[in-house]
Amino acid sequence: MKTEDIEQKAIDPGPDKIIAPGYTYGSVTDKIANVVLRPIQTTPKQWWISLLIAFCAMQGLLAGAFWLFYKGVGVWGIVIPVAWGYAIVNFVWWIGIGHAGTLISAILLLLKQDWRTSINRFAEAMTLFAVAQAGMFPILHLGRPVLAYWLMPYPNSMWLWPNPRSPLVWDVFAVSTYLTVSLIFWYIGLVPDLATMRDKARKKWQKIAFGMAGLGWRGSAKHWARYQMAYLLLGGLATPLVVSVHTVVSFDFAISLMPGWHTTIFPPYFVAGAIYSGFAMVMTLAIPARKWFNLQDLITTRHLDACAKLMLGTGLIVAYGYGMEAFMSWYSGNPNEMFMYHNRATGPYMLFFWALILCNILIPQSLWSAKVRQNVTALFLVSLVINVGMWLERFIIVITSLHRDFLPSSWGMYYPTQWDWAVFFGTIGFFLVLMILFVRVLPSISIFEVREVLHHLAPHVLDDGKHSPKPAHGD
Amino acid sequence: MSETYWDRHGIYGVMAEFEDPEQLVEAAKRTYAAGYRQMDAYSPMPIDGLAEAIGFTRNWVSLVVLIGGLTGCIGGFGLLYWIAEIAYPHNVGGRPFNSWPMWIPITFECTVLLAALSAVIGMLAMNKLPMPYHPVFNVPSFAERASVDRFFLCIEASDPKFDLEHTKAFLKELNPEEVAEVEK
Incomplete structure (x- = not known):
């Protein structure tokens, strides 16, 4: 079996190349397909350990949700005035993480950035699984989750309809559309690769499973022409969609009258923050995955470097947003707005606020240095810091605005309970279980798009003299 | 199309195998120039110009998406108008x-949702997928490598110009790796 010699070749070609030299259509297919088709005994040990840890963490969601359904939302730390606790913080955090996946697969597709190819599948899966986590929170947060379907407009015997003027109803449409479009975008991208897996698989059940999922794809030129048109249009549709989703999420806040929420900067600053956190999560996941499965020659320093630059750019937009929030609360001359910002920076949650500034603004400035961007360990740590920072941002927005609003007699404090933490860590576990299973059971790099890159690069880039004149052709 | 001699005799077509995408495009162009129309080219990734080379020019996917998007737009707005003005x-x-x-x-979300669904469903329907069985997979090297690293051109028996011996000889002139009959 070729497994061993394929794996030994995994050398990162450095920050200039999106793929290591010497690959052919056949060998790149074997390499990616092999991650899925290799015998179960050869799965890396780290994969099993991570799966076990994530699976244990996932039980927090199970226990937390069970206890919540049994007792009611009182098991959480939510109180009046802070009726939106971790459920909304986590909802916004997870939705935001999803956005990088759509950005990579749709916007970079339209911009013809060829470095997206090795990470788009992975990032799309991340989107899908993150949105699935996000979608649970508003439902768990309902006093009576069994009645969640009342959110949808349907003819009913009560003669009631949802109020279409409410941003919370917009949210239902935005998030469900986002989940559906992410799912079909991801699946349609997978179809040609599932056909490859069907043809590569040796076990009968794998052939049947991949064959069914691959829909009988046979790579006809007419099919490809329609496929490419559909894929391009999906990219074009997903681009404004991704912007609209976090805009609608920000409307949940901005359309209210709360000091700290009622600002026009929220939509762009939420979208930038979403992409920021999403790229951080892509890094957090891609860096270990490429190591476990020896994919450094396909997910190269070039990819990590480009993601880091995008993190830096969106991070600066987020920093500008924070600056503008501070400026506007002062410039408005409104005592409630001024108090809100003062309370954030010096009130009972000031530790969270300053940690947020540290995580989201100060530490990511290290990405200006190419040394940091190209150092895998440093990048992994920075991405973890940004993940934490973006969670803190949502905590600050939700909690500090609510806990001290206009009327001092109604002020209060919010303390999360162990059930808040259990559900939060449970969704992280659930998300990781899905991701960890995904990289093992489906091709986590788009094989046909890598072949396309090889085809375009073939004559001039890959030929570094050591290979035959057309190294990309045949094997 | 009326039933041809070859339809009755279990031949789907004749298939040539190439090592190179450029060879396939070239072969497809020459086949089209030779007057064949019922043919298809198969490749493991999309190749620029291949669909045009086999005479495929009418791509209706964008029209389907436009119709889907407009339906979503009007439907979404209509739903809200109806809720707010009439029903409640x-x-x-x-x-x-x-x-x-x-x-x-909400109108925007409905537009995107229906446009995206019609892109996918429309593309699959026009491609006649899912298709559990297709004769081209009867060629062993096709089943093995068409989705990996080989490029195929199939002239179908339903073409009026199709003749097993002549067509085979024609394909052999195009310097393929191999020419095979495709059984039904």
Whole structure:
């Protein structure tokens, strides 16, 4: 079996190349397909350990949700005035993480950035699984989750309809559309690769499973022409969609009258923050995955470097947003707005606020240095810091605005309970279980798009003299 | 198309195998120039110009997406108008029932949803997928490598110009790796 010699070749070609030299259509297919088709005994040990840890963490969601359904939302730390606790913080955090996946697969597709190819599948899966986590929170947060379907407009015997003027109803449409479009975008991208897996698989059940999922794809030129048109249009549709989703999420806040929420900067600053956190999560996941499965020659320093630059750019937009929030609360001359910002920076949650500034603004400035961007360990740590920072941002927005609003007699404090933490860590576990299973059971790099890159690069880039004149052709 | 001799005799077509995408495009162009029309080219990734080379020019996917998007747009707006104006008119601070600027987010989401669904369903339907069985997979090297690293051109028996011996000889002139008969 070729497994061993394929794996030994995994050398990162450095920050200039999106793929290591010497690959052919056949060998790149074997390499990616092999991650899925290799015998179960050869799965890396780290994969099993991570799966076990994530699976244990996932039980927090199970226990937390069970206890919540049994007792009611009182098991959480939510109180009046802070009726939106971790459920909304986590909802916004997870939705935001999803956005990088759509950005990579749709916007970079339209911009013809060829470095997206090795990470788009992975990032799309991340989107899908993150949105699935996000979608649970508003439902768990309902006093009576069994009645969640009342959110949808349907003819009913009560003669009631949802109020279409409410941003919370917009949210239902935005998030469900986002989940559906992410799912079909991801699946349609997978179809040609599932056909490859069907043809590569040796076990009968794998052939049947991949064959069914691959829909009988046979790579006809007419099919490809329609496929490419559909894929391009999906990219074009997903681009404004991704912007609209976090805009609608920000409307949940901005359309209210709360000091700290009622600002026009929220939509762009939420979208930038979403992409920021999403790229951080892509890094957090891609860096270990490429190591476990020896994919450094396909997910190269070039990819990590480009993601880091995008993190830096969106991070600066987020920093500008924070600056503008501070400026506007002062410039408005409104005592409630001024108090809100003062309370954030010096009130009972000031530790969270300053940690947020540290995580989201100060530490990511290290990405200006190419040394940091190209150092895998440093990048992994920075991405973890940004993940934490973006969670803190949502905590600050939700909690500090609510806990001290206009009327001092109604002020209060919010303390999360162990059930808040259990559900939060449970969704992280659930998300990781899905991701960890995904990289093992489906091709986590788009094989046909890598072949396309090889085809375009073939004559001039890959030929570094050591290979035959057309190294990309045949094997 | 009426049933041809070859339809009755279990031949789907003749297939040539190439090592190179450029060879396939070239072969497809020459086949089209030779007067064959019922043919298809198969490749493991999309190749620029291949669909045009086999005479495929009418791509209806974008029209389907446009229709889907417009349906979603009108349907979404209509739903909200109907809820707010007809089914459940609700006076909120004296504002008009049909306060249309507030309908824009949901109208937009419905537009994207229907356009995206029609892109995928339309593409699959026009490609006649899912297709559990297709004769081209009867060629062993096709089943093995068409989705990996080989490029195929198939002239179908339904073409009026098709003749097993002549067509085979024609394909052999195009310097393929191999020429095979495709059984039904």
